[in-house]
Amino acid sequence: MAKTVDDALGIALLKRIAAKDRKAFEEFYYLYAEGFGRFLMKMLKQQDWVDEAVNDVMLTIWQSAERYDPERGRLSTWLFGIAHNKGLKILERNGRHREQSLEDYAGEVDNDGDDAPEHYHAAISASSEPERMVMGWELGDAMTWAFSRLSADHLAVIDLCFGEDYSYQEIADIVGCPINTVKTRLFHARKHLAELLARKGFSLPEQGKVMI
Template sequence: MNGRNHDRELALLDEAWLIQRAAAGDRCAFESLYRLYFPRIARFLHRMTRNAQLIEEVANDAMLAVWQKARTFDGSCKLSTWIFAIAYRKACKALHALDEPLEACPDDCECGPGCQPERLFEQLRLGDAVNAALDTLPLAQRAVFQLTFFHDMGYAEIAEVMACPVNTVKTRLFHARRRLAQLLADQLEERT
């Protein structure tokens, strides 16, 4: 067993212990889960909603549901899958309840402090193009794309999160990739 797999297995055991303790009412264990998952959920929701207020509200609602439903977690899937499914459903409900357009939030640039201005500009421009292209995707395709590429989930996990068949996940991802390739073709040509 390589070191990465061993570390991942230890993390999963820690998470299993934390959810068991939270189910027994241990607030410290839940606080640890909250600190572990809130940033991950917030990143997912940011790409899904682009609304800062909604992100915090939905992430907190999702984590509250985790606290309240910790006893119902049966281990039939990974804890992360269960938590992301809760967050996804909460986000879908919140988005359907909105009667105003979603605001676009600029992403933080991943360019370091010593970065050349031209490179920084190019990164920001490409990031804006990717975000704009993602925003054009239907919610279900956008969520599948994000869970695949930004949260490293497999088809089966995504199917559980989104409560749909694996083939639906594959189809949504296929259409998302095809649409993004069309929308970003000009950006990609300029970079080569």
């Protein structure tokens, strides 16, 4: 989303929204809400929470459209920052902490993998270690499970970096912390992800060639 929507169009709509133009507000919604809604869906994982968060983001835009300054960053960065903040508030209001997993983290150590997908267990028992590592669909299941175990903070930096292609400066702006914190957080997030995958006998492939 961040890469596909033209900022100039969004900025023009924001100017009209600042003048309380509801038609522009509607156009803005259909242009941008899907993007930050997708981000919120990964963060909150519940449709009704995302509905509420997107609603809150749009209300903030309605009230503060004139506050966006193109000199300070991309429009999508500003929007994702608002979305991240609203998402965290919903998590907190529902008794979740941003440092905690959305799943029952306490049961993870004692009850190893009981809440993993059923076909995941079948695949693990039927496969040898090398096979597990190369079979993409198995790794995909393990990744889904591991991601569900990540905290909102860790999930956000991984998704913003590898899913939404934001720079470290933009991620710092979105999550509202210093650049070094973003780097450290992403390092620990990836480390935690690797540990979770390792518990299920997986690791991220290192074959191939660095593309850049």
